[in-house]
Amino acid sequence: MKKILLLFLFVQSFSFSQTNLFEEVKFQSIGPTIMSGRIVDLAVNPENPTEFYAAYASGGLWYTNNNGTSFSPVMDSAPTLNCGSVTVDWKSGTIWVGTGEVNASRSSYAGIGILKSADKGKTWENIGLPESHHISRILVNPKNINEITVGVVGHLYTRNQDRGIYKTLDGGKTWKKTLFINDETGIIDVVVSPTNFNIQYAAAWQKDRKAWDFKGNGAASGIYKSTDAGNSWSLVSTEMSGFPNNEGVGRIGLAIFNENTIYAVLDNQNNRPSSEKSKGSLPTMMSSPGEDFANIPNKELNNALKKYGLKEKYKAENIKNFVESSKLEPKEAFKVIQDANKALFETEVIGCEVYKSIDGGKSWSKMNQKFIDDFYYTYGYYFGNISVDPNDENRIYIGAVPLLFSKDGGKTFEVISKENVHADHHVTWVNPKNPNHIINGNDGGVNISYDNGAHWIKCNNQAVGQFYAVQVDNEENYNVYGGLQDNGVWFGPNNYSHDVSWQQEGKYPYQSIMGGDGMQVQVDNRNSNIVYTGFQFGNYYRIDKKTDKSESITPSSEKDEKPLRFNWQTPILLSSHNQDIIYFGSNFLHRSMNQGKDWEKISEDVTKGFKEGNVAYGTITTISESPFQFGLIYVGSDDGLMHVSKDGGASWTKIEIPENASKTDDLWVSRIVASQHKKERVYATLNGYRNDDFTSYVYVSEDFGATWTNISKGLTNAVNVIIEDSEKENILYVGTDNGLFISMDKGDSWQDFSSDLPNVAVHDLKIQAKAKDLIVGTHGRSIYKVNLEKVQALTDEILAKNLYLFPVEKMQKSRRWGNSWSSWSEAYEPKAEIWIYSNQEKESVLNVVNKDKVNVYSEKIQLKKGLNKIEYVLSIDAKTSQKITKKDKKAEIKPAKNEKLYLPIGNYTISIENESTTLEIFESK
Secondary structure (H helix, E strand, C coil): CCCHHHHHHHHHHHCCCCCCCCCCCCCCCCCCCCCCEEEEEEEECCCCCCCEEEEECCCCCEECCCCCCCEEEEECCCCCCCCEEEEECCCCCCEEECCCCCCCCCCCCCCCCEEEEECCCCCCCCCCEEEEEEECEEEEEECEEEEEEEEEEECCCCCCCCCCEEEEECCEEECCCEECCCEEEEEEEEECCCCCCCCEEEEEEEECCCCEEEECCCCCEEEEEEECCCCCCCCCCCCCCCCCCCCCCCEEEEECCCCEEEEEEEEEEECCCCCHCCCCCHHHHHCCCCHHHHCCCCCCCCCCCHHCCHHHHCHHHHHHHHHHHCCHHHHHHHHHHHHHHHHCCCEEEEEEEEEEEEECCCCEEEECCEECCCCCCCCCHHCEEEECCCCCCEEEEECCEEEEECCCCCCCCEECCCCCCCCCEEEEEEEECCCEEEEECCCCCEECCCCCCCCCEECCCCCCCCEEEEEEECCCCHHHHHHCCEEEEEEEECCCCCCHHHHHHHCCEEEECCCCCCEEEEECCCCCCEEEEECCCCCCEEECCCCCCEEECCCCCCCCCCCCCCCCCCCEEECCCCCCCCECCCEEEECCEEEECCCCCCCCCCCCCCCCCCCCCCEEEEEEECCCCCEEEEEEECCCCCEEEECCCCEEEEEHHHHHHHHHCCCCCEEEEEEECCCCCCCEEEEEEHHHCCCCEEEEEECCCCCCEECCCCCCCCCHHHHHHHCCCCEEEEEECCCCEEEEECCCCCCCCCCCCCCCCEEEEEEECCCCCEEEECCCEEEEEEEEHHHHHHHHHHHCCCECCCCCCCCECCCCEECCCCCCCCCCEEEEEEEEECCCCEEEEEEEEECCCCEEEEEEEECCCCCEEEEEEEEEHHHHHHHHHHHCCCCCCCCCCCCCCECCCEEEEEEECCCEEEEEEEECC
């Protein structure tokens, strides 16, 4: 019974009611598009390769029929956008999406099973496997589309039984599990013979991911074969087969040429012989004298860090800053790092290998003649894709950090990813009719080549960026800033509207100011050219946009201290009391009084301490300072702790939420936020995503965190961010892993606030108070903007009314009305926005009357419960025009170029039932 209830809650979390007060409050997508986002799968029409679907990890499914020149979203009506795989039957147009990304990264969001569309994406039906969470592959019998084989990876962070191979013969009405290995081993890939649906191969992957550690290999990993269309399976990567069969077997990707010839790309985590270490090892580099070490190119040092699994914790800049600031010789610093990361300093692993079988999996031969270095690094869990030319078994492609091609079956490789192709490759499709035509999906979207990688087209016209954080400045036409997964930090105008005219002009409206995985941004409110931002694990800089100068500001540990621990998304905060003062979180809270030039620790370790593993953990995740008092500071950590200081860090008090005291090991403090409306008030959101717990945890305290009230009732998704409205203390906004929500009563109840947003993860929210705009940073659909003026105007008095007509803005009469600069362009039409609040759904009549009691406009309207917007184009017919001029001889009404007549200058009364307001049309000067 408990499992059924949890399953219901999980599915329910993706289907929050869309009926709310705010359906007419429209969101605007403000990009950016140029950097695109992570592709996980492609489905290409082999008869017409200009038609294909692209599945984004958390941005949904997109369709093109013009070779990627433009795409349209086809999954926005679905209950989730999180994709793992896509399969299309091109004859019937049926689409199947396996939801939940399978790449096992820190933001690989879970899905809800298999979604099917029989009408090319207009509507979607869930056909089962909701507890799968992450679906790697869907095989559909081309002769009977109701016969389907599905590979299920299963839960990302916890053990579960719902993983393996599933089979249906009735289109998903019933399912049978035909292969189960154990509760931490799922199926990461499945392939089928192009001529015989009975012959199928599956790759099993044993892994154990925790917030602090990730083991991506195990003895249960291996390759299985079915000869009866997936009804039964046998292991073919046996100990005697030639394929590795031990604890070091990691993720496996498969490519099939025919039913007997099959390739496998393997992340081999077994250790290399000590005599066969790759060049440029980290111990060698860090045995160099200090001056020589400082001159080692960062790229080389980063590559060495990757090979030892340390890129999850450190960057070259971190290590060099640590050496310099701690006044240590590199070898001394290396010893400190070794001591703090014992599990990582074993002999280098083998890494990527390519195997081939020509006897249906009975025996396997390793194809690569030497180590495939600088390819997987230690990120084999993030890759595992191999493709074979359908007409030439020796032409293969493997994807990881670069994209590699082999014309001799994997004996040798060459790089074919070029300057406008993003790194981190996840899928490559080879045209069966033209082997030089390939389509590649990577962390930067879709690329197409017609000469086997010599030149590439980039298809990046859709807003599918995965933002971690957003920010705004105080410019008159303010700018929006944001840090993205694997795509750096960008800023651009808040009024951005997507078009491709920038290609003619030569400059994209958004500009990049930082590479890597872009993180949090702070902007000096006295001078918006001064920006503080950085990339993963605490590598932050003070940037002067005007001079293009940047200086590292990351705090370093003292001599003889262990390196600081920085979260993947390290929090940074400029004090609202003095913009020279910066707060920065490691496992300690640091403060700089001079823009990051010097730092002091103002806390003890406010986490539970170091935890052995290969991912940075035991770190501060969120910082907030009260606008009412300098030094009233709150911090929260990834291991479940929260602290408050009321004296600028001189002393700290641990604060707990009693109902979750026993769960703090499982919950990540996603936000702790000091109220801007009341000094004693503080909000906290906790997130259980890293334990496959999608419950909403939202709390408020009215006494600095001494006691707490749960305000998450009605929310059903893991929560990433909470903010207060800039004007009304009763209004709160929450961003979850599946949408945006609003409360008008301080959290007593919540409503969906994303009528124009698809069901996408919302990672960050910021309000530009002067413009009354809410900026929404999504992890999959870039940035949205919504104006809050009418939301903020909904007072308790208005909400108590049956009907309320908001004041209408004045409008200036213009010669532009009804005119255009060219006969080939559309005429400009003036529109008055009329906003109405109704407490019920009903039909009514809207009337507009001039000063002489002439009814110039009347319309029957169907009011929804909540806010309603009516756009009144200020045009009138000839009969109404005659009535106006008959009573007002001075009124001038002449046809515009579009032959329409428009209201003359004057005051007009807009009325609906017993409510009325005034529209003033005034003369231009």
